Amino acid sequence: MALLVQKFGGTSVGTVDKIEKIADKLFESQKAGNGVVAVVSAMSGETNRLIELARQISHEPNAREYDVLVSTGEQVTIALLSMALHARGVDARSYTGAQVKILTDDSHTKARIMEIDDTAMQSDLEHGRVIVVAGFQGVDKNGNITTLGRGGSDTTAVALAAALKADECQIFTDVDGVYTTDPRVEPNARRLDRITFEEMLEMASLGSKVLQIRAVEFAGKYNVPLRVLSSFEEGPGTLISYEQRTEGKIMEQPVISGIAFNRDEAKLTILGVPDTPGVAYQILGPISDANIEVDMIIQNVGADSTTDFTFTVHRNDYDKALKILQEIATAVNAREVVGDSAIVKVSIVGVGMRSHAGIASKMFKALSDEAINIRMISTSEIKISVVIDEKYLELGVRTLHTAFGLAETASD
Amino acid sequence: MALLVQKFGGTSVGTVDKIEKIADKLFESQKAGNGVVAVVSAMSGETNRLIELARQISHEPNAREYDVLVSTGEQVTIALLSMALHARGVDARSYTGAQVKILTDDSHTKARIMEIDDTAMQSDLEHGRVIVVAGFQGVDKNGNITTLGRGGSDTTAVALAAALKADECQIFTDVDGVYTTDPRVEPNARRLDRITFEEMLEMASLGSKVLQIRAVEFAGKYNVPLRVLSSFEEGPGTLISYEQRTEGKIMEQPVISGIAFNRDEAKLTILGVPDTPGVAYQILGPISDANIEVDMIIQNVGADSTTDFTFTVHRNDYDKALKILQEIATAVNAREVVGDSAIVKVSIVGVGMRSHAGIASKMFKALSDEAINIRMISTSEIKISVVIDEKYLELGVRTLHTAFGLAETASD
Numbered sequence: 001m002a003l004l005v006q007k008f009g010g011t012s013v014g015t016v017d018k019i020e021k022i023a024d025k026l027f028e029s030q031k032a033g034n035g036v037v038a039v040v041s042a043m044s045g046e047t048n049r050l051i052e053l054a055r056q057i058s059h060e061p062n063a064r065e066y067d068v069l070v071s072t073g074e075q076v077t078i079a080l081l082s083m084a085l086h087a088r089g090v091d092a093r094s095y096t097g098a099q100v101k102i103l104t105d106d107s108h109t110k111a112r113i114m115e116i117d118d119t120a121m122q123s124d125l126e127h128g129r130v131i132v133v134a135g136f137q138g139v140d141k142n143g144n145i146t147t148l149g150r151g152g153s154d155t156t157a158v159a160l161a162a163a164l165k166a167d168e169c170q171i172f173t174d175v176d177g178v179y180t181t182d183p184r185v186e187p188n189a190r191r192l193d194r195i196t197f198e199e200m201l202e203m204a205s206l207g208s209k210v211l212q213i214r215a216v217e218f219a220g221k222y223n224v225p226l227r228v229l230s231s232f233e234e235g236p237g238t239l240i241s242y243e244q245r246t247e248g249k250i251m252e253q254p255v256i257s258g259i260a261f262n263r264d265e266a267k268l269t270i271l272g273v274p275d276t277p278g279v280a281y282q283i284l285g286p287i288s289d290a291n292i293e294v295d296m297i298i299q300n301v302g303a304d305s306t307t308d309f310t311f312t313v314h315r316n317d318y319d320k321a322l323k324i325l326q327e328i329a330t331a332v333n334a335r336e337v338v339g340d341s342a343i344v345k346v347s348i349v350g351v352g353m354r355s356h357a358g359i360a361s362k363m364f365k366a367l368s369d370e371a372i373n374i375r376m377i378s379t380s381e382i383k384i385s386v387v388i389d390e391k392y393l394e395l396g397v398r399t400l401h402t403a404f405g406l407a408e409t410a411s412d
Numbered sequence: 413m414a415l416l417v418q419k420f421g422g423t424s425v426g427t428v429d430k431i432e433k434i435a436d437k438l439f440e441s442q443k444a445g446n447g448v449v450a451v452v453s454a455m456s457g458e459t460n461r462l463i464e465l466a467r468q469i470s471h472e473p474n475a476r477e478y479d480v481l482v483s484t485g486e487q488v489t490i491a492l493l494s495m496a497l498h499a500r501g502v503d504a505r506s507y508t509g510a511q512v513k514i515l516t517d518d519s520h521t522k523a524r525i526m527e528i529d530d531t532a533m534q535s536d537l538e539h540g541r542v543i544v545v546a547g548f549q550g551v552d553k554n555g556n557i558t559t560l561g562r563g564g565s566d567t568t569a570v571a572l573a574a575a576l577k578a579d580e581c582q583i584f585t586d587v588d589g590v591y592t593t594d595p596r597v598e599p600n601a602r603r604l605d606r607i608t609f610e611e612m613l614e615m616a617s618l619g620s621k622v623l624q625i626r627a628v629e630f631a632g633k634y635n636v637p638l639r640v641l642s643s644f645e646e647g648p649g650t651l652i653s654y655e656q657r658t659e660g661k662i663m664e665q666p667v668i669s670g671i672a673f674n675r676d677e678a679k680l681t682i683l684g685v686p687d688t689p690g691v692a693y694q695i696l697g698p699i700s701d702a703n704i705e706v707d708m709i710i711q712n713v714g715a716d717s718t719t720d721f722t723f724t725v726h727r728n729d730y731d732k733a734l735k736i737l738q739e740i741a742t743a744v745n746a747r748e749v750v751g752d753s754a755i756v757k758v759s760i761v762g763v764g765m766r767s768h769a770g771i772a773s774k775m776f777k778a779l780s781d782e783a784i785n786i787r788m789i790s791t792s793e794i795k796i797s798v799v800i801d802e803k804y805l806e807l808g809v810r811t812l813h814t815a816f817g818l819a820e821t822a823s824d
Contacts, residue, residue: 016468016469019469050488053428054491054495057495057496058499062504064494064506065491065494065506066491068494068506069491072491075481076481076484078477078480079480079481080466080477082477083469083470084470086474086477087469087470092474094476094480145511
C-alpha cells in the first residue's frame with residue numbers, strides 16, 4: 001500500500017461540482033489500495049472575498065485577525081469535501097491546521113512550519129480513513145491561528161508528506177505537468193516525465209509558476225518525491241525528485257531539461273567606476289536599502305583601472321533604481337549610467353550540463369545563428385542565463401528549444 | 413469596574429457597516445471603564461449560505477463536518493470585529509470556541525457546554541484587551557469542533573458570563589427589551605424594566621421569542637443577570653434576574669408581568685374512556701412514540717366511571733395525533749374522539765400571583781365580560797393559561813392586558 005498526499009488548489013475545488021469530482025478521485029485512489037491524505041485550498045474566489053471584507057474595515061488589518069479570517073476559506077473546503085466522501089460511503093475526517101496540529105512560528109500571514117503532530121493522522125490511516133487537511137494554515141505554540149502566506153497549501157502538502165513519510169506528494173493543478181518551456185511561446189514544448197528538485201527550482205524561480213519555490217525546497221530538503229498532475233485529466237504528470245541513482249551510479253540525464261525565461265527584467269549599467277575595494281557595496285548598498293531586489297550581477301574590469309558594473313532588477317523597480325544609480329555615479333565619480341528596460345532573461349536548465357562540456361558555446365552559437373545579440377551572461381552549475389532584447393524572446397526560446405532537442409520524444 | 417459580556421446576533425453584525433457600529437459600541441463600553449467580552453454570531457445570511465453548500469452535497473451531511481463548516485461563520489465575524497477594534501486603537505483579541513476553550517460534549521450540531529477555561533481571557537482582561545468570542549461553538553475533549561445548535565450564541569454569552577463571574581450578560585437584539593405582550597397585538601404593550609428568570613422562561617416558552625429558553629435557564633442556574641437591549645437604539649432594556657431581595661425581604665413585585673400567547677396549538681379530546689389505572693399512559697404513550705410533543709394535559713372524571721382526556725399539541729402535528737388517537741379510542745373502548753385546531757393558548761405570567769389571591773377569577777371574569785369562552789384551563793405557580801378560540805386571540809390578549817393594568821407606567 002502506498003501512502004499518498006494529494007493536494008488540490010482553489011480552482012480544483014472552486015465549486016460544489018468540482019469538490020464532488022475530487023471526492024470521486026480520492027475514493028478511487030483509496031479503492032486502488034492507497035492510504036490517502038488530501039490537502040485543499042479555499043474555493044477559488046473565497047480568499048479574495050474574505051480579504052475584501054477585511055479591506056473594507058482596515059487597509060492594514062491586524063495580522064493575527066487576518067489569519068483568523070482567511071483561514072476560514074480552507075475550513076469550508078475540508079468540511080464540504082469530507083461530507084462528499086461520507087456521501088460516497090468513505091470514512092473521512094477533516095482537520096484544520098490547528099487540529100492536525102501543524103505547529104508554526106508566530107509570523108502571522110507568512111508563518112513557517114516547525115513541527116507536525118502525526119498521531120491522529122496515523123490512527124486515522126490505520127482505521128482506513130481518508131484524511132482531509134486544510135492547506136495554508138497552522139497554529140503557533142500559544143494556540144493562535146497562523147497562515148503560511150499565499151500558495152502555502154503546497155508547503156502544507158509537502159510538510160505532511162514528510163511527517164507521514166508518504167511515498168509521494170501529488171500536487172494537482174490546472175496544468176498536466178512541468179514542460180520543457182512555456183507552450184504559449186513554443187508550441188512544441190513537451191511535458192517532462194521527471195525533473196530534479198534543483199532543475200525545478202531554477203525553472204520555478206525563472207518564471208514557470210507551476211509550484212511554489214518554497215514547497216520545492218521543502219520537498220528537496222526532506223526528500224519527498226513530488227508529482228505535478230492535472231486535476232481534470234488523467235495522466236502521469238511530472239515527477240520531481242533527486243537524480244535517479246541505480247546501484248550508486250547516476251543514471252543518464254538529459255543534458256538540458258528546459259528553457260526558462262523571465263520578461264520582467266530591466267538592466268542597469270554604471271560605466272567607468274574607479275576600481276577601488278568596496279565599490280560593489282557602495283553601488284548595491286543603496287539599491288538594497290531601497291528594497292529593490294537585484295537578480296544578475298556582472299562586473300567587468302575596464303582598460304583604465306576603472307570598472308563597469310551591470311545588474312538586473314524587476315522592471316517595476318527600473319525607474320527607482322535608475323535614479324538611485326545616477327546619484328551614486330556622482331558620488332563615486334563614475335563616468336556614466338545607462339539602462340535598458342526592454343530586455344528579457346532566457347535560461348537553459350539541466351543537471352546534465354555538469355558532465356557535458358560545450359553546452360554554453362552551443363547555446364551562444366544557436367542564438368548567434370539567428371542574429372540574436374547577447375547582452376549579459378550569467379552561469380551556475382546547472383543553468384546558463386543570457387539577457388537579450390525583449391523582441392527576440394520568442395525566437396530565442398524556440399531556437400534553444402530546438403537546438404537542445406527538447407521537442408523530440410527523449411527517453412527521459 | 414464592571415465586567416460585561418455583550419452578545420450581538422446575526423442581524424447586528426450583518427454588514428461591515430454594522431460591525432463598525434458594534435466596534436464603536438464596544439469601544440465606548442470600554443472607555444466607560446468596563447471590562448468587555450463580546451460574543452458574536454455569524455453575519456446574517458452566512459449560516460444559511462453555508463448550510464446550502466452542504467445541502468448541495470448531501471441531504472444528511474456528516475454531523476462532525478457540518479460543525480466544521482458552519483463554525484466558520486462566527487469565525488469570520490470575530491476576525492472582522494477585532495480588526496475594526498484595532499482600527500480604533502483598541503487592543504482586541506478574537507477566540508474561536510476551540511481557542512477559548514469552550515469544552516462541550518460530542519453531540520455534534522447540538523452540543524452542551526461542560527466547562528470553560530477562562531485563563532487566557534482573565535489575562536487579556538488584566539491587559540485591558542477587549543475579548544471577542546465566537547458564539548454558538550465549542551470543542552469536544554478530542555479537539556473536534558462542535559456547535560451548540562441555532563441560537564446557541566446566547567448560551568455561549570451566558571456561559572462565559574458565568575465562567576468569568578461577569579456583572580451582567582447583555583444580549584443585544586433587534587428589540588429594545590421584553591414587553592408585557594406582543595406590541596403587534598396590543599399597541600399599549602410596555603417594555604418591562606425587570607422580569608424574573610422564572611417569568612422569562614414562561615414568557616419565552618409561550619412564544620415571546622426574544623431569548624433562547626436554554627440561555628435563560630443557564631443564566632438562572634448560575635445566577636447571571638441577563639439584560640436584553642437593542643443593538644441599534646440607546647436604552648436600558650430589560651433586566652432578567654432573580655426577584656430582588658432587600659435585607660432578606662422580597663421586594664414588592666407586580667402581580668402580573670406579562671401576557672404570553674401561542675397560536676400554534678391544537679386540541680384533542682378522547683371522551684368516555686373507561687377510568688382504569690394506566691389509561692393516561694395508554695393514550696399518551698403512542699403519541700409520544702410518534703415524536704409528538706404534548707403541551708397542556710387535562711383529565712376530567714365523568715359521571716359514569718369513565719373519564720374525558722384532553723391535551724394540546726403543535727398544530728403541525730394535529731392530523732397525525734388525531735389519527736393515532738382514533739386508533740387508541742378503538743383499542744381502549746372509548747366513546748368518541750374530538751379535536752379542534754382553531755384554538756390558541758393565552759397565559760398571564762407573574763411571580764406576584766404567588767402572594768395574591770383571586771388572580772384566576774379576575775382573569776376568567778375579564779374574558780367572560782367579553783363573551784370569550786374558555787375551552788381549557790391549566791395553572792402553575794406563576795402562570796395561568798387558558799385555551800380559547802383562535803378568533804378571540806387579539807381581543808383576549810388586549811382584555812387581559814388592560815384588566816391587569818399592564819399599560820400603566822407601573823413602578824416595576
